[in-house]
Amino acid sequence: MRVALPKPLEIHDLTVAYQQKPVLYGIDLEVEPGSLVGIIGPNGAGKSTLIKAIMGIMKSVDGYVKVFGDSSRKALTRVGYVPQRESVDWDFPVTAMDVVLMGRFGHIGWFKRISKRDRSFASECLEQMNMLPYANRQIGNLSGGQQQRVFLARALAQQSDLYLMDEPFEGVDAITEKAIVDLLKNLRNQGKTLMVVHHDLSTAKDYFDHLALLNLRLVAYGKTEDVFTHDLLQKTYGGKLTVLSEVGSRKLNEKQPTPEAL
Amino acid sequence: MFLPIWKKLKYMLLILVLSKEASVLKAAQISSESDKDWINQAIRFWTFTDPSIQIIALGAILIGINCGLMGGYVVSRRLSMFGDTLSHAVLPGIAVGFMFSQSKNEAVLMIGATLSGFLGVGIISLLKRHTKMKEDSAMGLVLSGFYALGICLITYLQQSPNGGTSGLESYLFGSLVGLSDRDLVPLCFCLSLIIICFILLNKELLLSGFDPSFARSVGLPVDILQFCIWILMAFCIVSSLQVIGVVLVSALLIIPASTAGLLTYRMSQILVYSGILGALSGIVGCFLSFMGERLPAGPVIVLCSTLLFLAVLFFSPARGILPSWFRTRRRGQRIRFENTLKACYQVLESRSFSSQSFPQTALAQRRGKSDAEIEKEIGVLIREGYATRQEFPTEQKSELPSETMVSLTPSGWEIASRMIRNHRLWELYLTKEASYAPDHVHDDAEKIEHVIGEKTVRQIERILDNPQRDPHGKPIPSQDDIDRGWLSPPLVADK
Numbered sequence: 001m002r003v004a005l006p007k008p009l010e011i012h013d014l015t016v017a018y019q020q021k022p023v024l025y026g027i028d029l030e031v032e033p034g035s036l037v038g039i040i041g042p043n044g045a046g047k048s049t050l051i052k053a054i055m056g057i058m059k060s061v062d063g064y065v066k067v068f069g070d071s072s073r074k075a076l077t078r079v080g081y082v083p084q085r086e087s088v089d090w091d092f093p094v095t096a097m098d099v100v101l102m103g104r105f106g107h108i109g110w111f112k113r114i115s116k117r118d119r120s121f122a123s124e125c126l127e128q129m130n131m132l133p134y135a136n137r138q139i140g141n142l143s144g145g146q147q148q149r150v151f152l153a154r155a156l157a158q159q160s161d162l163y164l165m166d167e168p169f170e171g172v173d174a175i176t177e178k179a180i181v182d183l184l185k186n187l188r189n190q191g192k193t194l195m196v197v198h199h200d201l202s203t204a205k206d207y208f209d210h211l212a213l214l215n216l217r218l219v220a221y222g223k224t225e226d227v228f229t230h231d232l233l234q235k236t237y238g239g240k241l242t243v244l245s246e247v248g249s250r251k252l253n254e255k256q257p258t259p260e261a262l
Numbered sequence: 263m264f265l266p267i268w269k270k271l272k273y274m275l276l277i278l279v280l281s282k283e284a285s286v287l288k289a290a291q292i293s294s295e296s297d298k299d300w301i302n303q304a305i306r307f308w309t310f311t312d313p314s315i316q317i318i319a320l321g322a323i324l325i326g327i328n329c330g331l332m333g334g335y336v337v338s339r340r341l342s343m344f345g346d347t348l349s350h351a352v353l354p355g356i357a358v359g360f361m362f363s364q365s366k367n368e369a370v371l372m373i374g375a376t377l378s379g380f381l382g383v384g385i386i387s388l389l390k391r392h393t394k395m396k397e398d399s400a401m402g403l404v405l406s407g408f409y410a411l412g413i414c415l416i417t418y419l420q421q422s423p424n425g426g427t428s429g430l431e432s433y434l435f436g437s438l439v440g441l442s443d444r445d446l447v448p449l450c451f452c453l454s455l456i457i458i459c460f461i462l463l464n465k466e467l468l469l470s471g472f473d474p475s476f477a478r479s480v481g482l483p484v485d486i487l488q489f490c491i492w493i494l495m496a497f498c499i500v501s502s503l504q505v506i507g508v509v510l511v512s513a514l515l516i517i518p519a520s521t522a523g524l525l526t527y528r529m530s531q532i533l534v535y536s537g538i539l540g541a542l543s544g545i546v547g548c549f550l551s552f553m554g555e556r557l558p559a560g561p562v563i564v565l566c567s568t569l570l571f572l573a574v575l576f577f578s579p580a581r582g583i584l585p586s587w588f589r590t591r592r593r594g595q596r597i598r599f600e601n602t603l604k605a606c607y608q609v610l611e612s613r614s615f616s617s618q619s620f621p622q623t624a625l626a627q628r629r630g631k632s633d634a635e636i637e638k639e640i641g642v643l644i645r646e647g648y649a650t651r652q653e654f655p656t657e658q659k660s661e662l663p664s665e666t667m668v669s670l671t672p673s674g675w676e677i678a679s680r681m682i683r684n685h686r687l688w689e690l691y692l693t694k695e696a697s698y699a700p701d702h703v704h705d706d707a708e709k710i711e712h713v714i715g716e717k718t719v720r721q722i723e724r725i726l727d728n729p730q731r732d733p734h735g736k737p738i739p740s741q742d743d744i745d746r747g748w749l750s751p752p753l754v755a756d757k
Contacts, residue, residue, distance in 0.1 A: 007500050028648060052475070055479045056480045076481045081480075083475045083479075087475050088472060088473045090663040093523065093527045093528060094468065094528075094529060095528065098468065098529075105466070105482075106481065175285055176589055
């Protein structure tokens with residue numbers, strides 16, 4: 001008999017609030033290993049929030065997230081993360097190499113020094129993204145596409161099994177976009193699971209084999225050909241669920257008069 | 263320059279205090295009145311034989327290193343304003359500490375200062391969380407409010423019976439007077455704490471400063487690390503107060519690190535440079551304050567570090583203002599004479615390379631410039647060894663001025679034909695490969711010809727399959743033509 005391996009990602013009834021206002025309502029989602037999932041939805045639909053809630057960076061009000069059958073805080077080294085490019089201070093005095101090495105920190109552990117093996121592995125990751133010639137450049141001196149490649153090289157250096165990426169295609173040139181798509185497919189073919197926030201509907205169909213349509217609620221999740229339909233897209237992008245949002249925040253405010261905002 | 267409101271407030275308060283207490287500055291200088299021989303004084307300082315000088319010099323260096331190292335993180339994490347606030351917020355704590363202990367007991371004063379500093383920080387985060395106030399306004403409010411309270415308390419204490427000798431005013435501007443070996447203990451403690459933290463938490467501090475959300479995703483407690491930085495900052499500020507003073511201690515956190523930031527973009531190097539720059543400002547400032555009649559230590563040390571900053575800003579070889587100004591100027595000169603040489607080629611070309619020399623007036627016509635300007639341009643070429651000039655008397659009409667003939671030297675010829683080659687190849691590349699209209703390519707080529715490298719030019723030549731003519735039908739000199747040199751000009755015009 002086959003032993004059922006824990007799924008890379010299991011989300012049950014997840015509700016997340018930001019400054020006393022819920023931004024995700026009762027999300028249920030199970031992702032099979034080796035899926036390349038695009039998370040799409042209008043602005044303010046909670047796409048980044050979903051990623052952050054999975055990582056445990058943002059606290060959920062209700063429900064739970066399981067990563068490989070564990071809480072995401074316990075499965076840290078198995079989860080790789082590519083944050084939005086704007087979330088970072090690009091003037092910080094670090095080089096591209098330093099940034100990629102940061103991907104190894106989860107494996108190195110507290111107080112310990114970076115080993116030679118970590119360095120050579122980081123070089124390989126940079127090489128894979130064609131960024132090795134820029135290893136010693138200050139990160140702020142790179143173009144937007146190059147910065148994103150460095151971020152992806154860092155994700156590679158994490159050697160994770162589940163990757164969560166927040167708009168990796170935002171503001172990159174066409175060549176970088178192609179390189180990222182190739183990388184995503186490559187990782188999927190290695191059996192990794194990827195969840196990618198994406199906002200360009202015209203390419204979503206070609207890039208991902210699964211789609212999660214999100215607008216405060218999970219409108220639909222499934223194989224791209226099944227859910228990339230006119231009706232479902234209409235439902236996702238056809239205006240916000242204003243009543244749900246209003247009542248939701250009222251309910252939350254009564255339940256917790258002074259919740260600690262993140 | 264427009265100063266924020268709290269800065270104005272700060273200066274107003276300062277003036278108020280100064281006018282009331284003229285002795286503030288007087289108390290803050292260390293050289294004694296009787297000993298005025300400054301050479302002897304200087305020798306006495308730099309030989310470090312006098313134990314009291316050893317102590318003040320060591321104190322100033324330690325403070326410089328502490329603040330310099332700490333500043334590396336303060337500046338890169340954008341905490342400069344926060345450091346300024348923290349340093350001002352400690353003042354009421356010093357006054358209250360004095361009231362409690364009824365003496366200048368350093369330990370009590372320091373505890374008071376630290377508590378008061380953290381009270382200020384707490385108020386900032388409360389204001390940020392529970393009101394719509396932005397962080398900078400909250401900091402401004404706490405900074406000026408606490409500082410005002412501190413000044414009032416200190417002024418009051420000095421007027422009270424046992425306040426006259428308290429020396430509390432040295433906490434405003436700093437003083438090296440009365441620095442004892444006991445005062446070095448907190449400085450050494452602070453330095454070792456900073457070094458231990460920075461070595462142990464090197465990569466954690468780097469990551470949490472650069473990318474907090476990623477840091478959280480790998481499980482780093484970002485808020486606790488930030489708090490560590492705050493604590494270290496508070497220690498660093500409080501231990502430096504007596505020498506530098508609350509008004510200026512944050513400058514030592516900001517200036518050496520900013521100077522280091524001009525020199526390098528690696529965190530580890532920033533820390534090292536910043537520490538060295540801090541120590542240097544400390545010791546030099548300490549010396550000047552020691553020599554000066556009425557110079558308070560804090561401002562002098564800060565002034566030294568500012569001068570170091572200016573020196574680096576203007577003179578650092580890689581990015582300094584002066585060196586890059588010189589580089590720009592040299593490039594401008596090069597482009598100018600390259601353009602003149604190019605025009606020379608065009609004049610020769612228009613005469614079908616029939617002779618090696620051409621009249622200077624033809625060049626003036628070609629360049630559309632006055633004779634005087636061309637005279638100057640040719641002068642530059644001759645000085646650089648790219649051209650020679652000869653006077654030929656005009657034969658028929660002797661009253662006319664003689665004809666000036668210019669000819670290019672081999673090196674001048676090489677540059678001229680190279681420029682033409684770059685220009686025409688680039689024009690062809692733009693029209694053929696980048697689908698530019700032929701009448702749109704000239705201006706771009708005018709700029710590119712001066713910066714395009716030989717490697718790229720050859721690459722373009724390969725891509726275009728060794729072209730002979732540019733989009734306007736003019737012949738493109740090949741590398742062989744250039745190599746063959748002036749003696750056999752590229753008579754491609756004949757082809």
